[in-house]
Amino acid sequence: REAAQPNVDDAPHGHAETAAQSVPFHGPHQAGIVTPRPANGIVAAFDVVAASLDDVETMLRLLTERAAFLTQGGAVPERDPRLPPADSGLLGPVVAPDNQTITLALGDSFFEAQPALKPLKPARLQRMVQFPNDALEADICHGDIVLQFCANLQDSNIHALRDIVKNLSEYLVLRWVYEGSVPPVPPAPDGSTPSARNFLGFRDGSANPDANDAEMMGRVVWTAAPDEPAWAHGGSYQAVRIIRNFVERWDRTPLREQERIFGRAKNSGAPLDGGPKATERDVPDYAADPDGAKTAMNSHIRLANPRTPDADKHLILRRPFNYARGAMKNGHLDQGLLFIAWQADLQQGFIAVQNLLNGEPLEEYIKPVGGGYFFAPPGVAGPEDYLGSGLIDAARRA
Numbered sequence: 001r002e003a004a005q006p007n008v009d010d011a012p013h014g015h016a017e018t019a020a021q022s023v024p025f026h027g028p029h030q031a032g033i034v035t036p037r038p039a040n041g042i043v044a045a046f047d048v049v050a051a052s053l054d055d056v057e058t059m060l061r062l063l064t065e066r067a068a069f070l071t072q073g074g075a076v077p078e079r080d081p082r083l084p085p086a087d088s089g090l091l092g093p094v095v096a097p098d099n100q101t102i103t104l105a106l107g108d109s110f111f112e113a114q115p116a117l118k119p120l121k122p123a124r125l126q127r128m129v130q131f132p133n134d135a136l137e138a139d140i141c142h143g144d145i146v147l148q149f150c151a152n153l154q155d156s157n158i159h160a161l162r163d164i165v166k167n168l169s170e171y172l173v174l175r176w177v178y179e180g181s182v183p184p185v186p187p188a189p190d191g192s193t194p195s196a197r198n199f200l201g202f203r204d205g206s207a208n209p210d211a212n213d214a215e216m217m218g219r220v221v222w223t224a225a226p227d228e229p230a231w232a233h234g235g236s237y238q239a240v241r242i243i244r245n246f247v248e249r250w251d252r253t254p255l256r257e258q259e260r261i262f263g264r265a266k267n268s269g270a271p272l273d274g275g276p277k278a279t280e281r282d283v284p285d286y287a288a289d290p291d292g293a294k295t296a297m298n299s300h301i302r303l304a305n306p307r308t309p310d311a312d313k314h315l316i317l318r319r320p321f322n323y324a325r326g327a328m329k330n331g332h333l334d335q336g337l338l339f340i341a342w343q344a345d346l347q348q349g350f351i352a353v354q355n356l357l358n359g360e361p362l363e364e365y366i367k368p369v370g371g372g373y374f375f376a377p378p379g380v381a382g383p384e385d386y387l388g389s390g391l392i393d394a395a396r397r398a
């Protein structure tokens with residue numbers, strides 16, 4: 001075939017540059033938390049099969065080894081063809097890094113299952129319980145561990161998930177998987193990147209704390225409280241919520257009502273108290289709008305962050321993905337937000353903010369159905385280290 005003439009079954013072009021992008025695996029914190037979010041994500045929850053602390057350590061070492069390879073990429077080893085191949089082959093004989101990150105987080109049940117680990121559980125880790133608007137479905141909740149896969153292409157995440165499912169089959173039993181994505185947005189004329197839109201059509205992330213501000217992340221994201229076990233310092237609590245969106249109902253809701261519910265303009269993402277040139281990064285002035293004439297008192301953003309001096313301690317770092325899973329049995333689209341929030345303190349962070357949001361008008365359009373609370377251990381220091389090593393060392397010392 002002529003190279004210049006595109007054909008029906010040619011592979012889509014255009015990711016050679018982004019395929020080469022990589023995120024360092026080693027460091028004080030795990031990647032995939034304050035790392036710029038690529039276009040695709042998968043959250044996979046597993047239960048752990050481990051009879052002893054030795055088993056848990058072996059599992060964590062193996063997981064670290066696979067994650068180090070999958071995130072940095074490289075040639076897949078060749079094997080005797082009488083054996084199953086070393087790799088699924090989804091990405092070909094050389095795995096491209098593709099901005100892949102794999103982030104491990106541990107659930108309450110991970111610690112409860114091992115007598116040696118129980119006393120070392122992070123102080124605020126708990127099993128997620130139902131909020132008033134929730135309709136939690138047991139088969140998409142909790143898990144001993146979750147792995148968050150993020151990459152430019154969903155194929156890379158699927159490849160990484162398949163690799164881990166295969167190589168850790170002795171230790172990990174899959175519980176649930178949710179795949180999500182965020183729509184790529186071209187940079188604005190001034191070079192800044194606007195926030196991506198969620199499936200309700202609003203820009204999502206505008207008021208997030210700045211993940212490049214290390215001092216801020218030290219307060220908001222990385223666990224360091226004196227009552228937390230020493231091994232947990234430098235880790236972070238992860239709240240995962242699978243939040244179904246009633247998109248058919250939303251698409252029949254007047255624009256003014258949609259904007260009132262969020263407290264932001266749909267096109268620009270700007271707060272509603274701004275002028276016609278306001279942008280999504282502008283900060284609303286609630287003191288000048290004490291009765292909610294511009295930004296309703298029960299709007300999503302005003303409830304989630306009333307911007308009082310006290311509100312600062314409830315800051316969280318949101319890093320969600322949109323999900324679409326075809327149709328439900330009731331004939332509605334199964335779409336929503338794979339909400340992921342990171343925080344130094346789960347109680348002061350996600351749980352406090354969700355309690356502020358309880359009863360918000362947005363509830364008519366959303367239904368949280370799954371997820372869980374987890375704790376991401378600190379990062380892997382170097383090639384000799386492994387994920388969760390501080391926890392295992394502390395358990396052996398106890």
Ligand SMILES: C=CC1=C(C)c2cc3[nH]c(cc4nc(cc5[nH]c(cc1n2)c(C)c5CCC(=O)O)C(CCC(=O)O)=C4C)c(C)c3C=C
Binds near residue numbers: 198203245262366
């Ligand atoms: C408990 C925490 C939160 C849940 C759950 C949540 C769900 C949720 N949010 C949107 C859409 C938007 N959220 C926005 C802002 C925003 N949301 C939360 C928290 C939760 N959201 C916070 C803390 C904030 C920031 C508030 C502020 O500081 O002003 C916005 C506005 C733009 C932005 O800042 O991101 C949108 C849009 C959906 C659709 C959803 C559940 C499906």
Ligand SMILES: [Fe+2]
Binds near residue numbers: 300
């Ligand atoms: Fe929100």
